[in-house]
Amino acid sequence: MKGLITKDLLGLKQVAFTMGFLMVFYLFLGFMNMKDSGGGMMYFSIMAMVINVMVPLSCAGYDEQCGWDQFGASFPVSKNQIVASRYIVNLLVIGFTTLVMIVGNIIFAAFGGSASGIFGYLIPIIVSMIYIAIMTPIIYKFGVQKSRFIVIAVFLVPAMLIAALGMFMAGNRSEDSFPFMDVIDSLSSVPAVPAAIGITVIAVGIYALSMMLSMKIYKNKEL
Amino acid sequence: MNNMNNMANAIEIKNLVKSYGDFTLSIDSLNIPSGCIMGLVGSNGAGKSTMIKSILDLIKTDSGGITINGGGNRNPAVREDIGVVFDEIKFPQIFTASDVRTVLKGVYKNWDDSLYEKYMEQFKLPLKKKIKEFSRGMKMKLSLAAALAHHPKLLILDEATSGIDPVVRDEILDIFLDFIQDEEHTILASSHIISDIEKAADYVTFINNGRIVFCEEKDTLMDKYRIVKCGNEELDSVNAADIIGKRTNTFGAELLMLSDKVPEGFVSAKAGIEDIMLMIIKNERSL
Structure with missing residues (x-):
């Protein structure tokens, strides 16, 4: 499995330029807005999420292009190990972007920017894990090309439904009230640490379930 | 196939079935003895790659072991x-x-590592150059070095020599022959380039429409069949049941026949694997 993880990490060379560009771009945006409340970190959080989500998709695309899946499956490793290694690499990428966020936060704080709380780090991690958890089994099932559209549909349809429902609810109340504001308000009253632990446990659970589902799909996949 | 049963086998396939809608690969029994080069021949879509994928467990077979x-x-x-080289x-x-x-x-x-480096030197491959800058021949040499550097006992090649110039192909065939010097080593190679199979293989398996037509020792195979050349009048005197394959032209025909069935007085020549393969396929299509 060590070789599979090494391969994926070396494969990041393919997206290194894009990753570097995104980091510089969002670092710049962060500096420009660091005096705002959560300004600098907000941009870094976006950067982390974009990279965390983009990397697995790009790597799967490159693998598909060169036929790596077929070759990798001829190795003395089980199909479960092949899938597990991909999930581990995704976590390593999330770890890396979190490290970048921490360094960025220290830099912003040193230049007088607003420091971020625990949720500033946790939200990008959780969102990325859940997105990857949904996306990866779809990629294993349908391949990268088809998955792009399916993933868009998976996220766009619920988002549009929520937006439509929100607009409907807003229409039935005052003009200015933001949809679901009550829900958001009620969440803000939950103590930070238990909330952080709770959503982390949920995200880890979803990630583990996703890995098991991917293993099942991959076991029956024709390579 | 039966004459191979008394030898240790590198690969044993029994009752293998894999269906893809209108195509079915079905192999009742195939034993590939250790210490040999087995050439796998057949036309496109005959089932060669499906068989190799089944061996490597890249696809889920319907049944068989x-x-x-x-x-x-x-x-x-x-x-x-196992070392694997794809196309x-x-x-x-x-x-x-x-x-x-x-x-x-x-x-x-x-x-x-040292064996890998030895191959890198032998193939004159740079360690630091990106694969995308390699020629096709260099890429295949790298694939071969990667497949051999962990001391495999079985080397599986799926169209590994296709699209490569004859000089590089010859170089690669020499590596195969060197690899096979160890009697525990075995090569299963599928190829469209019959001359490579004729040059290197000890055994030949011919697969057509998902079924094995024959699996024989190459020399036995070459002795078994003859190409008989005859005119139109002579053709009528040949027992039709003895004709395995036929290629006709304006002046007569070329017939594929078992050596012991060649009628006396007829001109015949040794049949190459390509002749055997093509004439059997042609005959099956005309049925």
């Missing part, structure tokens, strides 16, 4: 001893030969 060197083909310990290099194009080494070192317990 496959053992490699006495163990199950899914067993990681068994797979340690294309399967590493990301941005990788260098050095990256390939780093990855495979973490995959195979028996990975041998």
Whole structure:
């Protein structure tokens, strides 16, 4: 499995330029807005999420292009190990972007920017894990090309439904009230640490379930 | 196939069935003895790649069993001893030969750095150049070095020599012949280039429409069949049941026949694997 993880990490060379560009771009945006409340970190959080989500998709695309899946499956490793290694690499990428966020936060704080709380780090991690958890089994099932559209549909349809429902609810109340504001308000009253632990446990659970589902799909996949 | 049963087998296939809608690969029994080069020939879509994928457990077969060197083909310990070369290099194009080494070192317990470097020198392959800058011949040599550097006992090649110039192909065939010097080593090679099979293989398996037409020792096979050349009048005197394949022209015909069935007085020549293959396919299509 060590070789599979090494391969994926070396494969990041393919997206290194894009990753570097995104980091510089969002670092710049962060500096420009660091005096705002959560300004600098907000941009870094976006950067982390974009990279965390983009990397697995790009790597799967490159693998598909060169036929790596077929070759990798001829190795003395089980199909479960092949899938597990991909999930581990995704976590390593999330770890890396979190490290970048921490360094960025220290830099912003040193230049007088607003420091971020625990949720500033946790939200990008959780969102990325859940997105990857949904996306990866779809990629294993349908391949990268088809998955792009399916993933868009998976996220766009619920988002549009929520937006439509929100607009409907807003229409039935005052003009200015933001949809679901009550829900958001009620969440803000939950103590930070238990909330952080709770959503982390949920995200880890979803990630583990996703890995098991991917293993099942991959076991029956024709390579 | 039966004459191989008394030897240790590198690969044993029994009652293998794999269906894809209108195509079915069906192999009742196939034993590939250790210490030989088995050439797998057949036209496009005949089932060669499906058979290789089944052996490597890349596809889910409908039924049947496959053992490699006495163990199950899914067993990681068994797979340690397999080297695979596909028709294309399967590493990301941005990788260098050095990256390939780093990855495979973490995959195979028996990975041998010095052997890999020896192949790199022998094939004149740069360690730091990206694969995308390699020629096709260089890519295949790199695939071969990567497949051999963990001391496999079984080398599986799926159209590995296609699209390569004759000089490089000859170089690669020499590596195969060198590899096979160890009697525990076996090669299963599918190829469209029949001359390569004729040059290197000890046994030939011919697969057509998902079924094995024959699996024989190459020399026996070459002695078994003859190409008989005859005029139109002579053709009428040949027993039709003895004709395995026929190629007609304005002046007469070329017939594929078993050596012991060639009528006396007829001019005949040794049949090449390509002749045998083509005439059998043609005959099956005309039925």
